[in-house]
Amino acid sequence: MTLSYILGRIISAIPTILLLTFMVFISIHLVPGNVIDIMMGTQNYLSEEQVQELTAELGLDQPIIVQYFKWLKGLFTFDLGTSLRTGEPVSQMIADKFPITFELALMSIIFSLLIGIPFGLISSVKQNTPWDYSFRVLGLVGLSAPVFWIGAIFIVLISGTFTNYTLFGFVPFLKEPLKNLQIMLIPAITLGIMIAAQIMRMTRNSMLDVLSQDYVKVAKAKGLKGSKVIFKHALRNGMIPVVTTAGIQLGYLIGGTIVVESMFAIPGMGRMLLDAVNQRNYPVVQGVVAFIGIMIVLLNILIDILYSIIDPRIKLTD
Amino acid sequence: MEIKKLIRKFCRNPLNIISFFLFIFILFTALFPSIIAPYDPLEMDYNAFMTGPDSQHWFGTDQFGRDILSRIVFGVQKSMQIAFLAILLASFAGTTLGLLAGYFGKWVDQIIMRIIDAMFAFPSIILALFIIALFGASVNNLIIALGIVYTPIFARTIRGSTISLKQQLYVLAGKALGKGDINIIIKEIIPNLGSILIVTFTTNFSTALLSEATLGFLGLGVPPPEPTLGGMIGSGSDYLMSAPWVALFPGLIIAVIVLSINIIGDGLRDTLDPRNIK
Numbered sequence: 001m002t003l004s005y006i007l008g009r010i011i012s013a014i015p016t017i018l019l020l021t022f023m024v025f026i027s028i029h030l031v032p033g034n035v036i037d038i039m040m041g042t043q044n045y046l047s048e049e050q051v052q053e054l055t056a057e058l059g060l061d062q063p064i065i066v067q068y069f070k071w072l073k074g075l076f077t078f079d080l081g082t083s084l085r086t087g088e089p090v091s092q093m094i095a096d097k098f099p100i101t102f103e104l105a106l107m108s109i110i111f112s113l114l115i116g117i118p119f120g121l122i123s124s125v126k127q128n129t130p131w132d133y134s135f136r137v138l139g140l141v142g143l144s145a146p147v148f149w150i151g152a153i154f155i156v157l158i159s160g161t162f163t164n165y166t167l168f169g170f171v172p173f174l175k176e177p178l179k180n181l182q183i184m185l186i187p188a189i190t191l192g193i194m195i196a197a198q199i200m201r202m203t204r205n206s207m208l209d210v211l212s213q214d215y216v217k218v219a220k221a222k223g224l225k226g227s228k229v230i231f232k233h234a235l236r237n238g239m240i241p242v243v244t245t246a247g248i249q250l251g252y253l254i255g256g257t258i259v260v261e262s263m264f265a266i267p268g269m270g271r272m273l274l275d276a277v278n279q280r281n282y283p284v285v286q287g288v289v290a291f292i293g294i295m296i297v298l299l300n301i302l303i304d305i306l307y308s309i310i311d312p313r314i315k316l317t318d
Numbered sequence: 319m320e321i322k323k324l325i326r327k328f329c330r331n332p333l334n335i336i337s338f339f340l341f342i343f344i345l346f347t348a349l350f351p352s353i354i355a356p357y358d359p360l361e362m363d364y365n366a367f368m369t370g371p372d373s374q375h376w377f378g379t380d381q382f383g384r385d386i387l388s389r390i391v392f393g394v395q396k397s398m399q400i401a402f403l404a405i406l407l408a409s410f411a412g413t414t415l416g417l418l419a420g421y422f423g424k425w426v427d428q429i430i431m432r433i434i435d436a437m438f439a440f441p442s443i444i445l446a447l448f449i450i451a452l453f454g455a456s457v458n459n460l461i462i463a464l465g466i467v468y469t470p471i472f473a474r475t476i477r478g479s480t481i482s483l484k485q486q487l488y489v490l491a492g493k494a495l496g497k498g499d500i501n502i503i504i505k506e507i508i509p510n511l512g513s514i515l516i517v518t519f520t521t522n523f524s525t526a527l528l529s530e531a532t533l534g535f536l537g538l539g540v541p542p543p544e545p546t547l548g549g550m551i552g553s554g555s556d557y558l559m560s561a562p563w564v565a566l567f568p569g570l571i572i573a574v575i576v577l578s579i580n581i582i583g584d585g586l587r588d589t590l591d592p593r594n595i596k
Contacts, residue, residue, distance in 0.1 A: 020436035027452055140584075144577035146528055148535045148551055149569025155555075156562045255441035259532060263555065273444070274536060277451040289448050293439040 009301045020293040021075060025068050028282055080287035085279060090287035093272060098291075101268035103173060104260065105253045107188035109246065112196035117242070119196075120203025124211060124238075125230065135200065142197030147256050151190040151263045158186065168265050187264040191256045195249045202245040207238040240307065247303035251296055327589050334585035337578040344575055347391055348398040355388035359545045368561040378563040380554065386564065389545035390571050396546050397534075397572075400460050401526040407465030409519055412472020413511070417503055419473065420480025431477070434470045442467045442525075443532055450538045457540055464529055468522050475518050476511060483507050513590040520586055524579040531572050547572050 055061050062070075074080060080090035123135040158165055166183060173180040210216060211234055219229045258270035269288060276284035328334055347354050356376075357363075363383040371378045377386035419430040437445065449463035483489060489506050497505075533539045534548020535555075542549065547568045554565030 015432055016435045016439065019432055020439050023436060024448075027448065030452060140577060140580055141573070144524070144580050145573040146531055146535075146548075146551075146569060146576075148532065148548075148555070149566070149573060152551065152555055152558055152562070152565045152569060155558050156566065159559060251441035252443075253441075255443035258443065258447070259535065262536065273447070277447060277538065280451070285448065285451055289440070289444060292441065292444055293436075296439045296441070 006301075006305060009304060013297050013301060016297055017294055018072075020297070021072055021290050022068060024286055024290045024293065025071055026064070028286055029064060075287075075290060080290075081283035083276075083284050084281045090283050093284065094269060094288060094291055097267065097269040097272050100170075100172075100266060101254070101257050101261070101270055104184060104188055104191065104257055104266065104268060105250075107184055108192035108195065108253060108256075111189055111192035112199055112249075113246070115192075115196040116199025117203050117239075120200040120242075121207060121230070121235070123200070123204040124207035127208060132204075136204070139197045139200045139204075142193050143201070145193070147190060147194060148259050148263060150193055151187070151260060154186050154190055155263075170266050183264075184266070187260045187266060190263075191253065191260045194256075195246070195253065198245055198249060199242055202242050203238065206241045207234060210234045210238040213237075243303060243306060247300060250299055254292055254296070324589055328585055331585060331588075333581055337581040337585070340574070340578045341582060344394065344398075344578070348395045351391045351395045355385075355391040357385040357388040359384065359389040359392040360543055361385070368557065368564065371563055377567040378561070380550070380564045381557060381561075386550070386567055389550060390547065390568055393545040393547040393550060393568065394571065394575070396457075396540055396544065397527055397530050397548070398575075400457060400464065400530050400540070401523055403461045404464035404530075405468055405519060405523050405526050407461065408468035408522070409472050409515065411465065412469040412474075413476045413515070415469070415473040416476025416478075417480055417507065420477040421484055421499065421503055421507065423481075427477075430473065434473050437466075437470045438474075442529055446529055446533060447536070447538060450533065455533075455538050455541055460530065460533065460539065464526050467529065468526060471522060472518060475514060479511055479514050480507055483510055517583065517587050517590060520579060520583040524576045524583065527572065527576055527579070 060067070078091040080094075082089055083093060119135050119138075123132045126132050155167060158167060166179070167186060168183070170183055171179050211230075216229060216234050219233045220226075224232075254270075257268060258274050260266070261268045261271040262274055273285065273288045275281075276288065361384065363379060363385070365383070367379065367383045368381055369379050377390065380386055380389070415430050415434070419427040419434075440448070445467045446463045449466060450459060453459045453463075484507065489502060492502050492506055530539065531546070531548030531551070534546040534550075535552040537549075537552055539549050540546045542553075550568040551565045551572075554561070554568070557564050
């Protein structure tokens with residue numbers, strides 16, 4: 001039952017993946033000017049014959065749909081072409097940079113859950129008290145402050161007060177784990193504040209709903225301790241919408257890494273994408289954007305599965 | 319329901335009133351920047367490079383000696399303009415797609431919603447970045463890019479409402495009387511989408527402002543020297559140590575604008591939510 005549900009979910013994602021990769025592929029062809037001109041940049045001294053040769057070599061003379069399926073085949077065999085600047089395979093570049101971005105995103109999510117859930121919980125249990133009001137205002141502020149502004153404030157504050165703290169100078173985790181975590185901490189918090197605010201608001205709303213349910217009232221009437229009612233009966237059900245929120249925020253998180261990585265000089269995938277956009281390095285842009293799209297579709301499936309673990313009432317049948 | 323009642327309900331929260339007047343002031347600033355701004359946003363004061371906030375330049379000056387307050391005021395205008403037109407575009411495109419998908423269902427729904435699903439797979443900022451990367455950064459391209467980015471949200475929301483509206487008795491009655499589909503959509507369905515459109519518009523207007531600022535920060539917004547809030551933070555972050563005001567003031571203003579819109583959005587949602595009406 002479970003397996004067939006998972007399989008069904010994966011199969012239903014196939015048209016979405018095909019469509020999104022097609023959109024990424026076709027958009028590059030909408031760019032004014034042809035790919036050869038873009039590749040050669042301003043130094044296009046090729047003769048007519050050479051241009052034709054290159055066109056044939058790159059398969060640009062074939063119908064667009066044939067080109068798409070060739071590119072798609074490449075996508076699934078991890079052959080995404082090569083960078084126009086360095087000649088390095090795009091898939092290798094993604095493989096090198098993605099772990100860094102993943103670490104950043106993971107640390108942000110952990111931070112936002114650690115802050116968002118307890119704050120939201122306190123807010124709901126102590127509804128309409130000064131605690132609740134201050135957390136709600138904090139939540140709204142967190143939701144409204146742009147991530148690059150929060151980053152700028154952190155940089156000013158930390159380099160001003162803790163002169164010994166190293167903010168910049170990325171080192172890989174495998175090389176110097178502690179230093180890596182120290183350098184990634186502030187960027188991860190910067191990125192996580194907005195999600196923490198979202199999770200806090202969601203936790204509060206959802207817990208308020210759950211706390212007014214009959215089964216919670218019954219549990220209280222039975223004489224159970226307040227904390228037991230909350231942690232044993234209410235929290236698990238209250239967490240369901242929170243998982244959705246965390247899932248929806250994944251996209252924001254991946255987008256946000258672009259900003260945070262370029263602010264804190266972290267050599268991750270987001271910064272690579274930004275550089276590629278600025279250099280008009282289309283194979284890299286195409287590869288990274290398609291990779292992100294597919295990854296998010298797959299992560300959403302994972303979240304659906306996660307639901308059923310939290311909430312056994314959701315049957316894994318399609 | 320009467321408008322008066324709704325207004326009274328909205329005003330019950332003092333935060334709503336404060337935000338509303340703050341937003342009116344921001345709107346006024348955006349409409350008439352030259353009244354508020356003390357200087358020309360492009361004028362360079364050669365005697366004041368990166369001077370801190372003082373009585374002459376309230377928010378200080380930037381690396382070219384330009385008055386930051388004046389640049390913020392004109393930046394607010396540009397950002398609001400782009401975000402507003404983008405969301406307007408998105409609400410038109412998204413409402414049309416959502417109505418078609420929700421009302422006609424079947425294959426129309428399938429085709430439209432698969433495309434919307436595929437678009438949802440991209441984080442909004444990456445989709446916008448991608449479109450800007452392809453067509454270049456200009457005011458018009460920014461509006462189109464952000465308009466495309468926010469279309470799926472409207473389409474999905476409107477589709478949901480349309481599906482529930484089309485099962486209402488008065489719509490079914492109209493159908494039974496032989497009214498045409500277009501007639502029903504225009505006369506029966508669209509007028510009932512009002513409150514959901516208002517709420518979706520406000521909540522997404524604030525995120526569009528943030529997206530526009532983010533693109534500006536990344537150097538992919540409105541090209542310089544025209545001031546935009548995101549662009550000011552982007553170029554100011556090179557001087558965070560020596561002149562933090564260059565980047566921090568524009569950021570503060572974005573946060574205040576977005577905060578006021580978010581509070582208004584929350585307030586509107588509470589006001590218009592049928593569950594809250596007693």
